[in-house]
Amino acid sequence: MNFEDSPAFARNLDQQDPLAHLRDAFHIPTIKGSGEPEIYLCGNSLGLQPKLTSQYLNDELHKWQTLGVKGHFDCEFPWMPYHEFLTEESARLVGAKPTEVVCMNSLTANLHFLMVSFYRPTAKRFKVLIEDHAFPSDHYAVESQVRFHGHDPNEAMVLLKPRAGEECLRLEDILATIDDHADELALIMLPGVQYYTGQVFDMQAICDAAQHHDITVGFDLAHATGNIEMQLHEWGVDFAAWCTYKYLNSGPGSVAGCFVHEKHHDDPDLPRFAGWWGHDKATRFKMENHFIPIQSAEGWQLSNPPILSLAAIRASLDTFKLAGGIGPLRNKSKQLTAYLRFLLNNRLGKHIDIITPDESLSGCQLSICVRSDDKSGQQVFEAIEAAGVTCDWREPNVIRVAPVPLYNSFTDCLRFVDILEAAL
Known part of the structure; x- marks a missing residue:
């Protein structure tokens, strides 16, 4: 697929996504003070809570x-x-x-x-x-x-x-x-x-x-x-x-x-x-x-x-x-992560390195190494967290982000890159 770097294109991908409804099956944390949903890209560390969980407990x-x-x-x-x-x-x-x-x-x-x-x-x-x-x-x-x-x-x-x-x-x-x-x-x-x-x-x-x-x-x-x-x-x-x-x-x-x-x-x-x-x-x-x-x-x-x-x-x-099991989720995951990789390379190729291998050797996680002269990776991580992104930091200099196909959207990916670009 030929990707485009625009809100309209991301929305169109979300509208065509047969698994988009699954997002409604999860509780999405909100940004403190605004009530707006976070851009939660931390399922590789702790997955979000399914709405069925409280019922079953x-x-x-x-x-x-x-x-x-x-x-x-x-x-x-x-x-x-x-x-x-x-x-x-x-x-x-x-x-x-x-x-x-x-x-x-x-x-x-x-x-x-x-x-x-x-x-x-x-x-x-x-x-x-x-x-x-x-x-x-x-x-x-x-x-x-x-x-x-x-x-x-x-x-x-x-x-x-x-x-x-x-x-x-x-x-x-x-x-x-x-x-x-x-x-x-x-x-x-x-x-x-x-x-x-x-x-x-x-x-x-x-x-x-x-x-x-x-x-x-x-x-x-x-x-x-x-x-x-x-x-x-x-x-x-x-x-x-x-x-x-x-x-x-x-x-x-x-x-x-x-x-x-x-x-x-x-x-x-x-x-x-x-x-x-x-x-x-x-x-x-x-x-x-x-x-x-x-x-x-x-x-x-x-x-x-x-x-x-x-x-x-x-x-x-x-x-x-x-979702019909891991197969359909994996298909979405490949597209979701490919879109995020495209956006990062399209806008921020001079500032970051993606150390995660290409699609054939990766899951949904992308590990981003910041090489900005002005800010350390830790400073960038703190800035994007303050702007409503939840991801995680691993020493010595990697920000890990994971768009999870169960609850993340293509618009999440675009908004994340907007915030990362502003932080850089």
Whole structure:
């Protein structure tokens, strides 16, 4: 499409957008003192609240009020199997079988529990491949697992670095590093989408390389789930985990999700940290002290989950259904982000660098590096926030903006660039 830099063109795109009505399914924050809606481009950090959320939460509060403990059983959406009501749609979002997905714990907790099972170092194979600029929590988790097994992180962590003068990792360099360290690697742990640059990793190619060398591979999908299309089952990913409060709009600190490929479900030799919610459902309440894991991703559960948080996730997943799933949303996202990229390059090419790769290697996030002589990126960020834009800042010099197809518009993109241009 040939884009135009004008309010009329942006309005026309919004009028033609078959998903534009979904914006009305969300609460949009307003600018303090004016009552006008913010330009909210921060769904990569915290998604907006679906209007269904308060209804679903109040339903569970009402059950607790009127039924007490009986809310676990004989009612609509009983608490005992409540996490199962999230499984089908969660599986669709990540390209998995329902038995391979479960909502539980938090993201880093899930990575730790999954690495108990899938990081099994030996005297020869004990290294973990991870980014040099991984999200800090991922780095901490891997480093602590390495230390737990008695290894020195300086020796056991293979750090992927971009080439000199570049921000993003090249696929050929990732694959070459896998080949170079194949006999030493016990685990590959990478993101689906890089949090800082917004780069989408070629998970299928990485899985193919890992499987060729019999290396276990796991992904942190915090910035991928609800953002891009994936086929975790088909690609043969061993495990993955994600949070639900970014693109899945389930509220701050909400329960996370995880994936375990079905090829691991009935492996009796696979170690795990066990809890009663992962025990066989048919015998769970016999209260016997012999653990029999559920032969699905549910077998990695520990405790019964917080229902109010699950209700918020269900509200978001039901909102995703209104869009027809991730496919139509991804189609809109590509157009939305392409339009934002066009506007930025058309007006501000002398003042900024977009470090996010092109459409084939990016989701909805664009990471903008300011190179103005007059103002630092931090000053520009503060100025646009004061003018009614919500986005986020990442050291040392990047403003991250994410037009989310569920609730952002083409007019949002145009207004953002107007404000950014004025700030610069």
